[in-house]
Amino acid sequence: MSDLMQTPLSRWHRDRGARMVPFAGFEMPVQYEGVLAEHTTVRERVGLFDITHMGEVYVDGPGARDWISGLITNSLLKSEPGKVLYTTMCNEQGRCLDDMLIYHLADERWLVVMNASNHDKIVAWMRAHLPADGVAMDDASDRTGLIAVQGPASKDLVQRLDQLAGRAAGIDALDFYTHFLLDGPGGEWIVSRTGYTGEHGYELYLPNADMLPVWEELLGKGDDLGVAPIGLAARDTLRFEACYCLYGHELSEDWTPLEAGIGWAVKLKKKGGFVGRDALVALKESGLPRKLIGLEVQGGPIAREGAVVLAGDREVGFVTSGTFTPTLQKKLALALVETESATADLTVEVRGKRLDGVVVPLPFLDARVKGDPRAERSQSNN
Template identity: 40%
Template sequence: MDALDTHPAEEPRESPLRAEHEALGASFTDFGGWLMPVRYTSDLAEHHAVRQAAGLFDISHMGEILVEGAAAGEFLDHALAGAISAVPVGKAKYTMILAPDGGIVDDLIVYRLQDEVFLVIANAGNRETVARELTHRVAGFDATVEDQSDDYALIALQGPAAERILGAVAGVSDQSPSLDGIRSYAWGSAFFEGEPLLIARTGYTGEDGFELLLPVGRAVALWRAVLAAGEPHGLVPAGLAARDTLRLEAGMPLYGHELSRDIVPAQAGLGRVIPPGKTGFVGAHEPRPDARVLIGLTAEGRRAGRAGYGVHRGDELVGEITSGALSPTLGHPVAMAFVEPSAADATDLTIDIRGTRIPASVAALPFYRRNS
């Protein structure tokens, strides 16, 4: 298998909403080979808006890969870690595509659109890799793989007011089922200004919300319509910085931090993505009992450990932080880290923050859980 793409030096791709972000005063960053808004006003304000009302995210950098055919479900059972053929029409499943040795190539969400049609959502930086791997693995199955990423835009509406806001968006018609009938990891269909709109109750913030997929030509109109509907409810546009602190509080992994080709799912606390007894799929592997495991860490004060900072037990380096920040919601530092198994329950860990050892406590993930 080829190595993951390394994004050679070239101009980053642009979202179809680039001009909208500029008009809203966004600052940008290169993320996964895409030029994306990192913030509009304040990281903290955008984070708190999502926790208290709602935020609107452009996630058009994500990849959309269509898999269809009489053996599409059987093929995805072979190609991915989960039991995809068991997913009912109208539902979605979090899963992974693994390397032959069990390392994580990418984490994915798969939607079953019809009996023989599945939509695979991949991370931006791994889109070409996932499409290439699926195309390679489909040989011998009555199924096809088509990367349709350039044809679609994806917008995420997240927060406790998300359902009220989406219900007020002008231009949405023929929706089925109703929004309150779309449960977590399920989807419904509608039209927006005459174009198909997929409404999925999924997200990456730890809050209730929706991800909205539609043809790229209607992206600007939908973005504006959602912002207009959300103005009375406190909706704000939100960038990657807020998205990162939100997902960290919710204990959600980020590829390149908690997930990589060097990590197998069980190490990251995600062994559940592989159904008990499932064998014969690409990436089936033996356990790695001595491998580092992912834990949560909390600390007091205001100084937060960041990705790459060492985790120590006494004088011994026992791990490394993968993601860390001062939690805007909780008011204290939180982090995820890979540590030696013997340190996973330790009570005497410290984080090396630029030469200063800060005491840290092991904490269960997620750090934050919304009231449902």
């Protein structure tokens, strides 16, 4: 795997016996102890994720707010420094290029955090739309590491970091989707109340040089809290139970974020408009052709990505993600289906077997974090 990019922790993962896999050009840990145990660690205690593969692009300048606003579907109009915004970015057809977080770091300073698998595409897209002056882009992906600390004990744990000593009030004040900055040994840190697990958690954006010391400090100081490193496999089962979209599964350039059920992150009437707006307005007026639904699959094998969904003998959609959910102990699937079939009696075909799929409300796992926009919208959409 020598041609794969490494994180500052890759060697640590290997030494710890993690199973390493190629993921979006990086060599990443998919599991350590086992996906079920790691999943439970995050739901009941606290887990650490190395998600350095995510892409980080700083945007500066007096024109930054309006420029970013014109490229994303959600609204920055009410943003102020300290806020974090979840959004999608679409092409002119209103189809999804990526989903991302936008950090409002200072008046004219922003950070765009994108999926590793879309990093090159999004950076190129942003550069192609960059105005002649008033905005500067700085792709910091190669020098920025990212540790997610997730789980009910995450607050206890991050407060023990030397760098956060004396910041207890700041951590207490962090609402979901807010952040603060601090000066770390290797440079600026971003301490963010965000995550991809459905649990209370933090994401720490760190200069590469600070990654290994902080990772080891968190593990060393969290023994009594039951802290453990968590691989990408459990990251996926955790986000799946919370029904957070995963690009390449629920989100794609082949359909729109409206169909993927995240219309709450698409502000069609926002001032100044955005790339893809007209197409999305037209689609909404004509009626959304497809809808993301949740299915509980009865018996048999797991209905995974790509499995065909049928109403009677007619193909009406496909599974975008499916797995056995460790917390709920059920076989569940997210599926994109024709809107008019979204309440029909559905079956899913898996390796020649037709399994009953009972439509269940989203999210699968009730919201566990106050103010979780992704969970709240799912309920209101269904």
